[in-house]
Amino acid sequence: MLQTSSSSATASLQQQLSKQYANSFSNDGSSFSSRNNQQYSEIVNYITFNQDASCITIGLKNGYKIFNCQPNFGRSFQFKNDESTGIVEMLYCTSLLATVAQGEEIGSSPRKLKIINTKTKSTICDLIFPSTILQVKLTNTRLIVVLEDQIYLYDITTMKLLHTIETSPNLNGLSAISYNDSNSYLAYPSPPKTITHDSLLASGINTNGGSNSTQNNISSVSNTPNRVGDVIIFNLTSLQPISVIEAHKSTIASMAFSNSGLFLATASDKGTIVRVFDVATGTKIYQFRRGTYPTKIYSLRFSADDKYVLATSSSLTVHIFRLGEEEALETKHKKKKKPAVATILEEETEGSPSNEQNKSTKRNSEEFEEVRDDGDDSDVDDEDEDIDDESIEVIPAKQRKLSQGSTNSYTSVNSEDVQSNSPKTEPLIDQNRLSMARIIRRSSQTLGRKAAQKMGDFLPSRFSSILEPTRNFASLKINAHSKDTKSVAVMNNVLQQDLIPQTYLATDNASAKQDLMEVSLFHIYVVTTEGMLYIYGLDPERGGDCILLNSHCILDEY
Numbered sequence: 001m002l003q004t005s006s007s008s009a010t011a012s013l014q015q016q017l018s019k020q021y022a023n024s025f026s027n028d029g030s031s032f033s034s035r036n037n038q039q040y041s042e043i044v045n046y047i048t049f050n051q052d053a054s055c056i057t058i059g060l061k062n063g064y065k066i067f068n069c070q071p072n073f074g075r076s077f078q079f080k081n082d083e084s085t086g087i088v089e090m091l092y093c094t095s096l097l098a099t100v101a102q103g104e105e106i107g108s109s110p111r112k113l114k115i116i117n118t119k120t121k122s123t124i125c126d127l128i129f130p131s132t133i134l135q136v137k138l139t140n141t142r143l144i145v146v147l148e149d150q151i152y153l154y155d156i157t158t159m160k161l162l163h164t165i166e167t168s169p170n171l172n173g174l175s176a177i178s179y180n181d182s183n184s185y186l187a188y189p190s191p192p193k194t195i196t197h198d199s200l201l202a203s204g205i206n207t208n209g210g211s212n213s214t215q216n217n218i219s220s221v222s223n224t225p226n227r228v229g230d231v232i233i234f235n236l237t238s239l240q241p242i243s244v245i246e247a248h249k250s251t252i253a254s255m256a257f258s259n260s261g262l263f264l265a266t267a268s269d270k271g272t273i274v275r276v277f278d279v280a281t282g283t284k285i286y287q288f289r290r291g292t293y294p295t296k297i298y299s300l301r302f303s304a305d306d307k308y309v310l311a312t313s314s315s316l317t318v319h320i321f322r323l324g325e326e327e328a329l330e331t332k333h334k335k336k337k338k339p340a341v342a343t344i345l346e347e348e349t350e351g352s353p354s355n356e357q358n359k360s361t362k363r364n365s366e367e368f369e370e371v372r373d374d375g376d377d378s379d380v381d382d383e384d385e386d387i388d389d390e391s392i393e394v395i396p397a398k399q400r401k402l403s404q405g406s407t408n409s410y411t412s413v414n415s416e417d418v419q420s421n422s423p424k425t426e427p428l429i430d431q432n433r434l435s436m437a438r439i440i441r442r443s444s445q446t447l448g449r450k451a452a453q454k455m456g457d458f459l460p461s462r463f464s465s466i467l468e469p470t471r472n473f474a475s476l477k478i479n480a481h482s483k484d485t486k487s488v489a490v491m492n493n494v495l496q497q498d499l500i501p502q503t504y505l506a507t508d509n510a511s512a513k514q515d516l517m518e519v520s521l522f523h524i525y526v527v528t529t530e531g532m533l534y535i536y537g538l539d540p541e542r543g544g545d546c547i548l549l550n551s552h553c554i555l556d557e558y
Helices: 007-024 039-043 327-334 340-349 355-373 408-415 436-458 461-467
Strands: 044-048 055-061 063-068 073-080 085-090 096-100 112-117 122-128 135-138 142-146 150-155 159-167 185-189 229-235 239-247 252-257 263-268 273-278 284-289 297-302 308-311 317-322 474-477 487-491 496-501 516-528 532-538 549-555
Touching: 044 487, 044 516, 055 085, 055 516, 085 122, 085 135, 085 461, 096 135, 122 317, 122 327, 150 185, 229 252, 229 263, 239 263, 239 273, 252 297, 263 297, 273 308, 273 436, 284 317, 284 327, 297 487, 308 487, 317 487, 317 516, 496 532, 516 549
Parallel strands: none
Antiparallel strands: 044 055, 055 063, 063 073, 085 096, 096 112, 112 122, 135 142, 142 150, 150 159, 185 229, 229 239, 252 263, 263 273, 273 284, 297 308, 308 317, 317 474, 487 516, 496 516, 516 532, 532 549
């Protein structure tokens, strides 16, 4: 990490940082590491952060590694053997570790879970399951093991089986865990079936449970028979499902709980829309458009203060969505906005004999409006170019919305009152990312938004939300060698003082200065399957392009 230094070291630091800045986005594929990272995708099996994002765990072809990333980056534990590790999960920063082998070697099995004490380097227990283990999660009280059609819940202190959940086929082991002790939840995809009455759930989802298993009581279910984008919320304390959230029309690709356990972020396999729901009510609070073209969402993660959501994808772009008051109001406005044509028709039919029938129809449509998808998952399946990922629009500040990455975002999020007349600044724009496609996209967005402002009042909300969507507050581009590189990202909520080249603030490369300037940034950590850790800086006041501060090759001593 690049911190503020003394004046005597400024010159050397300036030269080094400017050189790194130029090399990090060069077209020849060079990086900070001297080794070829393309081979690492064949070595890395698993990458993740622990519960509080203080450590990184990485499963390798011959063991696993653990790294500290806060307050300073460094390796804390390494285990080497002849067994390929497919899953490795920590319990915060304790010595407790859960590992699962890939099953590629003789005597190795992907159905065996090992609970290990890293201090004593001993195995506490082994658990054998009927099929391949797809995911393992640890909380302060629970061990969760996800198979293709079952989820096992254990008491982590005694390793006693508490409950078994029978699920619909979950090929990727998709699940999300809330680590908050007061709001301890499990989320998993709902089976695509129609249930019309709560009484039918008496012996439905949870079977083969432990001695403490009780009857199910799901408070709400999907009424659409073909929906596959529903999510079941399961209480890990009471061992009961509590609700079903109608998240998307298509299959869920990724989801994550907030650190408080009060919110759930979801994305479908189309990858164009990211939604945030209230867990208690199932209400959609935020809706963001990640991009226009379909892509694979690899991970979703809330920031430490639950004010941002990070999404990594196959486009090698990390999007940062801001959960502010104006974004919530904008989502609510789009959901309930009524086209001007409909208003005129209502005025014309006022007092007519069919007025009561129209009012009844209106009430029904409003109730349906609350839960419908607005057609947001029904984007045109064009080529997977994802040009939208690299678009940053530059328009006058008075016309800019908070969702477009341009205002006193940190101030407005942390204050109770939104100051509508507060000064607004332009987002950071990395001049090295200004490709021709990005420039064209930026121009088209300006024209499209002007058209949306003219036409928005005459179109239903499902169309106006597409024309004028709530987009990311900031983004960053991963300097990967392979398009198949996967990544996970986390973000802290501690402002740090960093030195960056003024090139980031220049509007013209010719006028860019090489001097360094001090700015306050949030740090974003991105780990890739190429074995790289990238540290970026996010300006909470301006958003826009995140600044690459440092990088580490976590496989240099492989």
